[in-house]
Amino acid sequence: MTILLLGKDGQVGWQLQRSLAPHGDVVACGRxxxxxxxxxxxxAVVRAVRPTLIVNASAYTAVDKAESEPELAAQINAHAPGVLAEEAKLLGALLVHYSTDYVYDGTKTAPYVESDPTAPQGVYGATKLAGEAAIRTVGGKSIIFRTSWVFGARGANFVKTILRLVRERDQLGVVNDQIGSPTPAALIATVTGNVLAMLRRGQRLESGENRLYHLAAANPVSWHAFACAVLAQARQTQGFELKCGPEAVRAISTAEYPTPARRPANSRLDCSRLEQDFDLRMPDWQPYLARMLQLLALKQHGY
Ligand SMILES: NC(=O)c1ccc[n+]([C@@H]2O[C@H](COP(=O)([O-])OP(=O)(O)OC[C@H]3O[C@@H](n4cnc5c(N)ncnc54)[C@H](OP(=O)(O)O)[C@@H]3O)[C@@H](O)[C@H]2O)c1
Structure with missing residues (x-):
């Protein structure tokens, strides 16, 4: 099988290079x-490669910047997935695509299920939702995974921001009224690989079938609790310069930390549909965080 992977240098794309490799010949493209x-x-790229599977991990992910670049965000997050879906349909290929918890407004008190109404609060979420719709409208074979709060050793993310800030500051304020599941890029890639393996073994998609799944780690927390977990773990991992630990992280409200884009207060994603359809269980994010910090520490020491 020939697989076209787009966004090979992003957090998820980097991990997909590993998890897609056992499925066939991966043609990995960056920007x-x-x-x-x-x-x-x-x-032109799709027609040259002629894949049987397209995995799109590229996206405009700068949530706040998207507020001032709505057209560019729409080109990448809304229009490009539609083009990919059209090309995939022409080839009879499956399109795997990723979306976000930011398609919801966060007002629900329970975890979101895939059939809940969407109401993005910002440009990023709106363009990602439009990308989902564009794929569905084309009507080829597709799987869309909505995920949340992605982190990993490669790329920019909240964990790295916190580690950078505590090199310079002896206290931090982090919001505690937004709840979600930090989700390792490695987990997203592994689950994608597992789902593909099950589809290849017989659980095939009908032509025109579009599946939508939530894909997030277990154990949702606030950004504040996540920051505290990062610092507690970093303290146990040799090699980090820390001017403060979890006790110096103050819980603040979203109102105290205004950002250009509004974010959902509740980002919790119920992953039961994915777990049931593919006999999977979403694990806790904490062991992945420990591994990430070990990897970063080794890198800092030049290993
Ligand atoms: N990050 C999160 O917290 C989060 C949360 C929920 C959902 N998601 C979704 O999960 C998926 C993967 O996210 P991620 O965290 O891996 O994102 P990421 O690390 O920001 O990677 C995105 C990749 O897309 C590439 N890209 C951006 N604009 C492009 C363009 N015009 N042409 C080609 N490539 C372009 C970037 O390339 P450059 O390196 O050249 O910029 C980057 O390699 C995305 O669909 C995202 O919307 C992410």
């Missing part, structure tokens, strides 16, 4: 090989 802002370029 240089395939710019998602260029629909003709996208079509």
């Amino acid at each position: 240089a090989e395939c710019d998602l802002a260029d629909p003709d370029g996208i079509r």
Whole structure:
């Protein structure tokens, strides 16, 4: 099987290079090989590679910046997935795509299920939702995974931001009224691989079938609790310069930390559909955090 992976250098894309490899020949593209802002370029790449599977891990992910660049965010997050879906349909290929918890407004008190109404609060969430709709409208075979709060050793994320801040500051304020599941990029890639393995073994998608799944780690927390967990774990891992630990992280409200884009207060995703359909169980994010910090510590020491 020939697999076209887009976004190979992102957090999830980097991990997918590993988890897709056992499924076939992976043609991995970054921005240089395939710019998602260029629909003709996208079509040319797909037509040259002729994949049986397209995995799109590239996206415009700068949530706040998207508020001032709505057109570019829409090109990458909304229009490009539609183009990919059209090209996949022409080839009879499956399209795997990723979306976000930010399609919800966060007012629900329980975890969100896939059939809940969407109501994005910002440009990023709105463009990601439009991308989902574009894929569905084309009507080829597709799987969309909505995930949340992605972290990993490669790429930019909340964990790295906290570790950077505590090199300079002896106290921090982090919001405690937004709840979600930190989700390891490695877990997203592994689950994607597992789902593909089950589909190849017989659980095939009908032509025109579009599946939507929540994919997030277990054990949702607030950003504040996540920051505290990062610092507690970093303290146990040799090699981090820490001017403060979890006790110096103050819990603040979203109102005290205004950002250009509004974010959902409740980002919890119920993953039962994914777990039932593919006989999986979403694990806790904490062991992944420990491994990430060990890896970062080794890197700092030049290993
Ligand atoms: N990060 C999160 O917390 C989060 C949460 C929920 C859902 N998601 C979704 O999960 C998926 C993977 O996210 P991630 O965290 O792995 O994102 P990421 O680390 O920001 O990676 C995104 C990748 O997309 C590439 N990209 C951006 N604009 C492009 C363009 N015009 N043409 C080609 N490539 C372009 C980036 O390339 P450059 O490196 O060149 O910029 C980057 O490699 C995305 O669909 C995202 O919306 C992420």
